[in-house]
Amino acid sequence: MPEGTLCNKTPVDTVEQLQALLADKSGKQYYEEMTQLDVDAPALWATIQKTFKSRMRTWLEICSHCGMCADSCFFYLANDRDPTQVPSYKIQATLGEIVHRKGRVDNAFMRDVMDTAWSKCTCCNRCGLYCPFGIDTGVMFSYLRGLCFSQGFVPWEMKIGSGMHRIYRAQMDVTSEDWVETCSWMCEEAEEEWPGLEFPVDKPDADIIYTVNAREVKHYPEDLADAAVLFHIAGENWTVPSKGWEETSLAMFAGDWAGCKQQVEEVYAAMDRLKPKRMVVTECGHAYRATVIEGPYWAGLKSGKTPIESFHYVEWVAEALRTGKLKIDPAKKIKEPVTYQDSCNYIRNGGLRECAREIMSYIAEDFREMKPCGEHNFCCGGGGGLNGIGRYRPQRNVGLKVKRDQILATGAKLVVTPCHNCWDAIRDLEEHFKIGIRWSFLKPLLLKMVIVPEHLRPEE
């Protein structure tokens, strides 16, 4: 059987397709159909010839097989130094083979490739920092995911995620109406405590356009209220767009490049429509990576930059603390040992290491760095979409060991995790290993210690 009804080479573009996939619990039928899915070798090879250019060809060719990437990979370390987890091996055995065989690979091979591309690499790009030739295997795995997606060999949840973006322009089935409604609901809730609080939607010419992660809307709406309150305290002139409010991109994790383009263009259109001065995105790593770092390229923006200047939440917080828009009550600073989870997407791949340190210097008395940290920090263990894929839960849980040991070595019981993926991974890590830690986004921590200006204080 070439194409299944659920597992096939066609991306999900309609609600019916999406619902059929969702109805297939855990993707049971989906993965069964995948065992029969044909590989379109000529199409695969044609794509490679068009898109696999000198940068990656050189990476594959000149790799001197020295093994210096081995210890850079948390999967290799977590799996007791299993040689099949060496990044160079993983990419040569998958992408390298596909290229070597000019795309003539079979179904079983492609299923293996899929398993490697999503369960043995989170595209954290750490190996790229350890290769003398600058071979970034994470970049190649991301490319490989694109090849897999085009052939229909993609984990069930990723196919759904990409479909969500194509249909709702959000990673979950949250419509524009749902979103606007949630904003006003959260505003009403918070208003009781914060008189005069606003949650302005589609306000033109604001200083800040704030964009989020759909799961805040669906599962953690209090995060939206927290963001509104902090902007309120800081006296910011801000807004959210009714359309183009979602920054994340499961399409990026899925390798659905057309879906990625559609998603970021919606956000850029909101920037163009409302003409804010700058954009701030919530505490999410891959959202920033997708919309601010990679997005301009998907959208074909020659400057390589978003239409307006874009900031991660930690940049806004660092600036607000630095300029005194937010003031911390010294008595309420975090007294206990606390550590910070550097997100691959905005620290290693976004250059924001110093922002995170600056924030910690304002809010913590006993800040302890993980080792290694900053650009060299290990992935939380759940990046690249891995947290969300049921099929690879065992592999993900093994990978968490590295982060567990890093956190334990700091002696801290509190981990600041301004990234949804890291936050989830560390929550699951605690659930799995029970090491007695807590984890938190910045917003709730800041709200506990910020000094509220006199005129904004709720009446007693």
Add this chain to the structure above:
Amino acid sequence: MYAFLTGPMAWIAFTIFFVGLIWRGIWYVRGLDWRLDRVTYGQNVKYGIRGAVRSIARWLIPYGTHSWRYYSGYTALVFIFHIGLLVVPIFLLAHNLLLAERWGVRLPALSDAMADTLTVAAIVAAVLILLRRIALPEVRIITRFYDILLLLIAVTPLWTGFLAYHQVGPYQFWLIAHILAGEILLMAIPLTKLSHFLLFFLSRAQLGMDFGIKRGGMKSKGMEW
């Protein structure tokens, strides 16, 4: 034989070396694509140059990067091996005399003791690199026969030259073996993955620009390699 190797064959080897490397460079740069690579090579040039220079310079310095420091023993072998391979052939007195005789140019020459030390150190490093390849499971699994062959091609001019110069065994034989080995190496550089002779710089520059322009370089002091 000697006349052939130092005459036509030398011309062939040097031609392949230079033309091959130029072709490699052109092929690499022409194959860069701002949209596919997702790096604006032609925009934000200042950040690109800074990223590229940083990315190359840090890695040329022994122990200049986290990775070099992490693998401290292997790093020593890599640098000793490459210094021997690059410095000895260019600054060796015997090569310089040849150069002066044929072309009338002379470069500063190494002392005999220095040349010997660098040569022997590089040979020992090559042997240890080979043993490491076999001994460590994470390196063994990615090792191909091709990798060992290339190591052999790279190191053979050193030990044959050493034997010839010190006249250990039949001088003529080792001399011819040395010249031949050198020519094979010169030709292998552009034709095999020894092309990292040039592509190291281009690939490092590329990733440096990637980080310098797109991945945080415009918001930080630059990647801490």
